[in-house]
Amino acid sequence: MKTTYKFLIGGLIIFAVLAAISFQGIQEMTVFFHTPAEILKTPDEFQDKTIRIGALVQAGSVKWDAKTLELSFNVTEDSQQFIPVSYQGVKPDMFREGQGVVVEGKMQGEIFQAQQLLVKHSEEYKIESKEHQDKKEYYKTLSDS
Numbered sequence: 001m002k003t004t005y006k007f008l009i010g011g012l013i014i015f016a017v018l019a020a021i022s023f024q025g026i027q028e029m030t031v032f033f034h035t036p037a038e039i040l041k042t043p044d045e046f047q048d049k050t051i052r053i054g055a056l057v058q059a060g061s062v063k064w065d066a067k068t069l070e071l072s073f074n075v076t077e078d079s080q081q082f083i084p085v086s087y088q089g090v091k092p093d094m095f096r097e098g099q100g101v102v103v104e105g106k107m108q109g110e111i112f113q114a115q116q117l118l119v120k121h122s123e124e125y126k127i128e129s130k131e132h133q134d135k136k137e138y139y140k141t142l143s144d145s
Helices: 003-030 036-041 130-144
Strands: 050-057 063-065 070-076 082-088 100-108 111-119
Touching (some): 036 082, 082 100
Parallel strands (some): 082 111
Antiparallel strands (some): 070 082, 100 111
């Protein structure tokens, strides 16, 4: 066999391996998080794999122990199907029931053991108190004078 063919075959093999690795990496990067419905549909597929779940914190499910820094809650999309989450660490200030969250960790049995907890927040900023609204009106009158 000529050396030209050897180089050609070797180059094609290297190209195929690099293409397969790149394709797999792109697929993994495109899934930012899974929904509870996806996980509950095929739970065995997600066991002991590091994944992210994006959903809402189910109302009435939050249990927080400030002494041990243990937080447990359920994540849901539809308030009917949920996944219990256990998290050890400081609870984010913006963490609330009904709030959107992304949790990263592993499914261990029926409980999701989270290593990281990210709280989604609204991009809308509103004036909340009457006092701030009164100040805004006061400043408006000053600028109109």
